[in-house]
Amino acid sequence: MDLSFNIGGAAGQGINTIGDLVAQVFVKNGLYTFTIKDYMSRVRGGYNFTQIRVSDEHVHAPVHSVDVIIALTKDAIVNQRERLIEGGVIIFDESLDFEECERCHLPLPLEETAEEVGGDVRMMNAAALGALLSVLKMPVSLAENALADIFGDKGDSVVEGNVKVARTMFEEVKGELAQRCDHDFSSVENAPSKDRLLVTGNQAIALGAMAANLKWISAYPMSPSTSLFEFIIQNAQRLQIGGLQTEDEIAGLNMALGASHTGARSMVTTSGGGFSLMVEAVGLAGMAEIPIVIYNAQRPGPSTGLPTRTEQGDLLFMLHSSQGEFPRIMIGPKDPLEAYYLTKNAFRLADKFQVPVMLLGDQHLAEFSMNIPRIEIEEISMERGKLAESSDDSYKRFKITEDGVSPRAFPGDEGMVVAASGNTHNEFGHISEDPDNRNAMVEKRLAKIPRILDELEEPKVYGDEKADYTLLTWGSTWGAAYEAMQRLSQDGVSINHLHFAYLYPLKTKRLNRIWNEAKKIISVEQNATSQFAKLIRMESGLSVDEEINKYDGRPMTPEWIIKELREVGVR
Amino acid sequence: MIEREDLESPQDIQWCPGCGNFGILRALKQAVMELGYPKHEFFLVSGIGQSGKTPHFINLNGFHTLHGRAIPVATGAHVANTDLKVIVHGGDGDLLGEGLGHLMHAARRNVNVTCLLHNNGVYGLTKGQYSPTSPHGFVSKTSPPPTGVPMDPVNTIGVALIGGATFVARGFAGDINQLTQLIVDAIEHPGFALVEIMQPCVIFNPKWGWDFFRERVYKLEDDYDIKSRTAALEKSFEFGDRIPTGVFYKHEKTHFAQELQLPEGSLRDHTNDREEIQDIIDEMLV
Numbered sequence: 001m002d003l004s005f006n007i008g009g010a011a012g013q014g015i016n017t018i019g020d021l022v023a024q025v026f027v028k029n030g031l032y033t034f035t036i037k038d039y040m041s042r043v044r045g046g047y048n049f050t051q052i053r054v055s056d057e058h059v060h061a062p063v064h065s066v067d068v069i070i071a072l073t074k075d076a077i078v079n080q081r082e083r084l085i086e087g088g089v090i091i092f093d094e095s096l097d098f099e100e101c102e103r104c105h106l107p108l109p110l111e112e113t114a115e116e117v118g119g120d121v122r123m124m125n126a127a128a129l130g131a132l133l134s135v136l137k138m139p140v141s142l143a144e145n146a147l148a149d150i151f152g153d154k155g156d157s158v159v160e161g162n163v164k165v166a167r168t169m170f171e172e173v174k175g176e177l178a179q180r181c182d183h184d185f186s187s188v189e190n191a192p193s194k195d196r197l198l199v200t201g202n203q204a205i206a207l208g209a210m211a212a213n214l215k216w217i218s219a220y221p222m223s224p225s226t227s228l229f230e231f232i233i234q235n236a237q238r239l240q241i242g243g244l245q246t247e248d249e250i251a252g253l254n255m256a257l258g259a260s261h262t263g264a265r266s267m268v269t270t271s272g273g274g275f276s277l278m279v280e281a282v283g284l285a286g287m288a289e290i291p292i293v294i295y296n297a298q299r300p301g302p303s304t305g306l307p308t309r310t311e312q313g314d315l316l317f318m319l320h321s322s323q324g325e326f327p328r329i330m331i332g333p334k335d336p337l338e339a340y341y342l343t344k345n346a347f348r349l350a351d352k353f354q355v356p357v358m359l360l361g362d363q364h365l366a367e368f369s370m371n372i373p374r375i376e377i378e379e380i381s382m383e384r385g386k387l388a389e390s391s392d393d394s395y396k397r398f399k400i401t402e403d404g405v406s407p408r409a410f411p412g413d414e415g416m417v418v419a420a421s422g423n424t425h426n427e428f429g430h431i432s433e434d435p436d437n438r439n440a441m442v443e444k445r446l447a448k449i450p451r452i453l454d455e456l457e458e459p460k461v462y463g464d465e466k467a468d469y470t471l472l473t474w475g476s477t478w479g480a481a482y483e484a485m486q487r488l489s490q491d492g493v494s495i496n497h498l499h500f501a502y503l504y505p506l507k508t509k510r511l512n513r514i515w516n517e518a519k520k521i522i523s524v525e526q527n528a529t530s531q532f533a534k535l536i537r538m539e540s541g542l543s544v545d546e547e548i549n550k551y552d553g554r555p556m557t558p559e560w561i562i563k564e565l566r567e568v569g570v571r
Numbered sequence: 572m573i574e575r576e577d578l579e580s581p582q583d584i585q586w587c588p589g590c591g592n593f594g595i596l597r598a599l600k601q602a603v604m605e606l607g608y609p610k611h612e613f614f615l616v617s618g619i620g621q622s623g624k625t626p627h628f629i630n631l632n633g634f635h636t637l638h639g640r641a642i643p644v645a646t647g648a649h650v651a652n653t654d655l656k657v658i659v660h661g662g663d664g665d666l667l668g669e670g671l672g673h674l675m676h677a678a679r680r681n682v683n684v685t686c687l688l689h690n691n692g693v694y695g696l697t698k699g700q701y702s703p704t705s706p707h708g709f710v711s712k713t714s715p716p717p718t719g720v721p722m723d724p725v726n727t728i729g730v731a732l733i734g735g736a737t738f739v740a741r742g743f744a745g746d747i748n749q750l751t752q753l754i755v756d757a758i759e760h761p762g763f764a765l766v767e768i769m770q771p772c773v774i775f776n777p778k779w780g781w782d783f784f785r786e787r788v789y790k791l792e793d794d795y796d797i798k799s800r801t802a803a804l805e806k807s808f809e810f811g812d813r814i815p816t817g818v819f820y821k822h823e824k825t826h827f828a829q830e831l832q833l834p835e836g837s838l839r840d841h842t843n844d845r846e847e848i849q850d851i852i853d854e855m856l857v
């Protein structure tokens with residue numbers, strides 16, 4: 001079973017609610033889901049849709065072809081129709097003037113039922129859900145459970161109303177209407193998935209930060225990073241995490257640096273334009289060796305670009321952000337589960353090496369949701385790296401050590417005087433223009449890089465180690481590329497997939513090996529200039545053979561990648 | 572007790588002979604000694620400028636940050652450890668140019684930090700360009716000839732008051748006793764305290780020299796009401812032949828860290844409750 005739904009309409013019509021409902025129904029039934037929300041940068045109107053993929057096997061990406069459309073406006077039919085498979089279902093309100101119906105296109109009294117049976121137009125969601133289950137020949141009890149769960153805290157009458165509406169629509173469609181369509185999932189009663197945690201990348205990163213003992217977050221709202229910040233703030237009291245929506249991103253990062261320097265594990269969340277404002281303070285973190293986790297949910301730029309869409313266009317900008325030379329760590333999670341663990345590690349690495357750690361998400365990772373296994377919080381991760389022990393007056397915050405990492409003390413530690421500076425300083429943290437000191441300090445900081453490399457994981461190879469073609473990806477494009485690789489392998493193509501989560505500093509051992517073995521390396525990036533391929537060339541001298549790029553702001557699908565691969569001769 | 576030797580400059584002082592910053596540093600040291608808190612509880616955060624070098628010239632916890640950004644750094648430091656007495660040093664360019672927005676917002680938040688604004692009416696470190704407090708007509712390399720600075724200066728005291736600062740004062744680098752007392756009171760004040768300090772830059776703003784201020788500064792009268800914000804605002808416009816000094820306004824209310832209801836003391840020592848995180852996760856289970 002591999003089904004995809006598109007639920008479309010205008011902003012403000014409750015598409016997200018239907019989407020959440022549908023996803024929950026299937027997750028509860030033991031299926032794997034993958035949901036993306038495609039929306040415009042406006043609060044009301046326009047045309048938006050949610051795509052949900054449902055399968056009894058793991059799913060990792062949106063797809064192009066759609067099995068079912070649920071349309072709340074005519075646009076939602078027209079805009080998606082060419083994606084609908086033959087014999088596909090369209091469920092829409094009968095008031096929409098859409099005449100060219102085929103066999104399984106169902107004009108239904110969604111709105112009327114919501115009003116007459118439930119007494120509230122907003123219950124159209126439940127009506128659509130009832131109809132959907134009927135068409136798929138799944139039991140209506142699935143909707144009943146989900147509605148009880150979702151609306152439970154709004155009171156019994158709301159739940160009852162919704163259930164009644166769903167059931168009425170279910171009965172109305174059952175029989176003749178449902179028989180018109182070929183779908184039959186009555187057997188998918190107890191599907192295999194036990195993964196019940198339905199999360200987005202932003203939520204997973206927030207959970208990772210909490211588990212890493214985040215104590216301070218300061219941010220300025222900017223899509224698509226905002227939901228992460230909101231999630232943490234909403235739970236801040238429960239965990240006693242301090243947080244503030246600052247006057248701007250400049251204050252956001254500087255404040256977080258103040259908190260981190262004083263001992264609180266800290267992070268900032270932003271998106272490209274906001275990160276631009278933070279750049280000077282990234283250098284301050286570099287010079288004063290302050291651990292910090294910076295999350296950039298990338299969106300297409302330059303400038304304000306496409307606010308609600310996705311891109312991987314900030315990689316080289318972040319790599320080179322701030323003047324001067326200093327070490328940093330860059331990490332790009334591929335999906336929510338990995339994002340949770342990588343975020344925990346980001347905080348650990350920041351403390352261990354006293355450097356800025358950049359988490360490169362993007363709108364796609366930030367907002368797609370999937371069900372993953374329940375995350376078990378084992379321990380609160382508190383590895384703080386080297387801490388100063390002695391308490392005498394001669395504490396050197398920037399003591400020169402072999403590995404470049406100086407034992408940390410915090411302002412407020414008894415018996416210590418902790419001095420630091422964004423100017424070039426001596427071991428005590430006081431300004432120095434001495435050329436020998438300058439060299440020693442530059443070298444001390446850069447000495448961290450080999451140690452950092454020791455701690456980072458090698459990229460992963462999916463598929464056969466040896467293959468003619470290798471797809472090269474980083475971050476959130478993993479899902480579409482992985483599925484493309486799988487489908488092509490099934491078709492007999494000799495292809496594998498090399499994927500990077502740790503982006504910089506760059507591990508080159510496995511990379512070199514793969515380069516030696518593959519006939520053709522093909523980079524797949526959600527940007528126009530293959531930035532990661534450039535980074536690889538810069539660090540290793542190795543070039544890719546072909547570049548596949550998508551920069552229209554929409555996430556990749558496996559079909560799209562396959563089409564592009566065929567065009568560059570992959571057979 | 573902190574002795575003067577404990578505070579001795581870790582570095583050779585790099586200010587020009589005769590610079591007003593010496594007086595400010597003396598008053599700061601005096602204040603720190605008078606306050607009687609343990610030495611490790613003080614934390615100086617500075618911006619960039621001649622004033623920004625202050626933490627290098629006194630043996631206390633210090634962080635010399637970026638131009639204009641000392642206030643957000645100080646805010647983060649204070650919330651991370653509310654036991655700290657966080658003191659910001661910045662120039663008029665630093666705090667009223669690059670940093671004006673941060674100053675206003677910190678005042679509005681009533682963050683419990685003390686902000687010492689070294690006002691010499693000019694950019695010292697970058698050698699004499701006009702600053703946000705340079706008088707209308709002030710001639711510098713960056714003011715259009717022949718008219719000089721084509722706009723009025725920032726009213727520092729007024730800005731702080733409008734921002735919402737709960738302790739607003741002005742001192743003079745040539746009156747160490749008064750300045751010491753103002754710094755002591757500002758640090759003791761549980762909220763955002765701004766002290767504007769008139770500071771001669773003998774090199775780039777000779778017009779605002781020692782005598783200029785000595786002839787003009789006077790202490791606010793005994794019957795001046797420090798509880799009235801409107802009176803303070805009116806007073807803030809008096810800056811010319813007579814320059815008032817002393818506390819313009821003082822008012823106590825909950826400060827920012829209290830509003831946030833953070834754990835007392837240092838956040839470093841606080842661990843997120845594991846079970847609570849697990850609950851947050853489990854509430855998301857479908």
Ligand SMILES: Cc1ncc(C[n+]2csc(CCOP(=O)(O)OP(=O)(O)O)c2C)c(N)n1
Nearest residue numbers: 619620621622638662663664665694695696
């Ligand atoms: C972002 C940034 N812009 C400009 C500078 C250059 N700069 C250093 S100090 C300064 C002005 C200092 O004037 P003020 O704050 O009044 O301090 P003073 O030196 O007079 O004490 C400037 C413009 C800088 N360091 N950083």
Ligand code: SF4
Nearest residue numbers: 586587590695772773
């Ligand atoms: S240039 Fe002016 S402000 Fe700077 S040290 Fe000299 S006198 Fe002081």
